[in-house]
Amino acid sequence: MHMADALVAPAVAGTMYVCSAAAMTYSIKKVHLEVDTKKIPVMGVMGAFVFAAQMINFTIPGTGSSGHLCGGMMLSAILGPFAGFLTMIGVLLVQCLLFADGGLLALGANIWNMAFYGCFIGGMVIWRMIMKNGMSKKKIMAASVLGCILTLQxxxxxxxxxxLASGITELPFAVFAGTMQPIHLAIGLVEGLITSAVLCFIYDARPELLWMYQKKERGKLSYKGTVGALACAALAVGGLLSLAASSNPDGLEWSMEKVSGTTELSASGTIHQAAQKIQELTAFLPDYSFKGSEGAVGTSVSGIVGAVIVAALCIVICICIRNIRKKKVK
Structure with a gap:
């Protein structure tokens, strides 16, 4: 669901940047108060996992479309909504700047559409409500599926x-919405099943890693073993499974093609051109491949390198927030 710059007018892009920045600022304040040392590696590993998982587009049967994980619901169920939101920002920022996945001008909108709803509606509302009186696998599955479907909608x-607000006449609101909602209903269902599988694994392995887990029982694996397993999974998904991604257009591109006849729209203007030039300079692996090549090696390298960079970025963010907290306490 990564929007390209051509889909947003500068005024709309600016508005969404402000909205996302406000949510980010509030999240930093909340994480600053609740940061836990044990969360730091988990934040990095799960950021890497979501980055890698987003590289795998799964086919939606009978449609010619595909979808991919957003990850906000999963992250908030593990890290809590605030740390989850900051982790999602790290994922989307790396995707945008280093891989040209999603427009720079549209980054604020992408953060809002893919991270805000998943973390604050999926996590803070749905997960919190369902887990209020205790956690179980059935509740995890219910929260995951319901949360992913609702937040993708x-x-x-x-x-x-x-x-609509950007005046994209090639995508009439009623027709575009009528195409976008059903396909993302199917994508949300698949994401919900994937999310529930990952969260159920963590519930068995190390349940205290899940947000709002209240019991003191320990799982089958050690803390290091669980984090290590998730790290290995992130590298395997990014480096190997990403090669099996569907070549079908994702839900947004598919909807655009159905409505306008093309998966890409063009945009002119100084601001759009400036954003494009910045991305051309920063993206060293555009579209998750080496420049001028679409080989499998480039995809694997992108998956591994991107996962490592996201993990490092998320850990650095968390450490910085923790250090600021320590200075204020002193």
Whole structure:
């Protein structure tokens, strides 16, 4: 659901940057108060896992479309909504700047559509409500599926509102929304099943890693073993499984093609051109491949390098927040 710059007018892009920045600032304040040393490596590893998982587009049968994980619901169920939101920002920032996945001008909108709803509606509302009186596998599955479906519906609808506000006449609101919502319903269902599988694994392995887990029982694996398993999974997904990703257009591109006849729209203007030039300078592996090549090696390298960079970025962010907290305490 990564929006390209051509889908947003500068005024809309600026508005979404402000909204996302406000949510980010509040999240930093909250994480600053609750940061736990044990969360730091988990934040990095799960950021890497979501980055890698987003590289795998799964086919939606009978549609010619595909979808990929957003990850906000998963991250908030593990890290809590605030740390989860900051981790999602790290993922989307790396995707945008280093891999040209999603427009730089549209980054604020992408953060809102893919991270805000997943973390604050999926995590803070749905996960919190369902886990209020205790946690179980059935509750995890219910929260995951319900949360992913609802938050992807909200994200997809926000995309249509943003294109409407941007005056994208090639995508009439009613028709575009009528195409976006059903396909993202299917994508949300698949993401919910994937999310529940990952969270159920953590529940068995080390349940205290899940946000709002209240018991003192320990799982089957050690803390290091669980984090290590997730780290290995992130590298395997990014380096190997990403090669099996569907070549079908994702839900947004598929909807655009159905409505306008093309998966890409063009945009002119100084601001759009400036954003494009910045991305051309920063993206050393555009579209998750070496420049001028679409080979499998480039995809694998992108998956591994991107996962490592996201993990490092998330850990650095968390450490910086923790150090600021220590200085204020002194």
């Amino acid at each position: 909200l994200g997809a609808f926000s995309v249509t509102l943003e294109t």
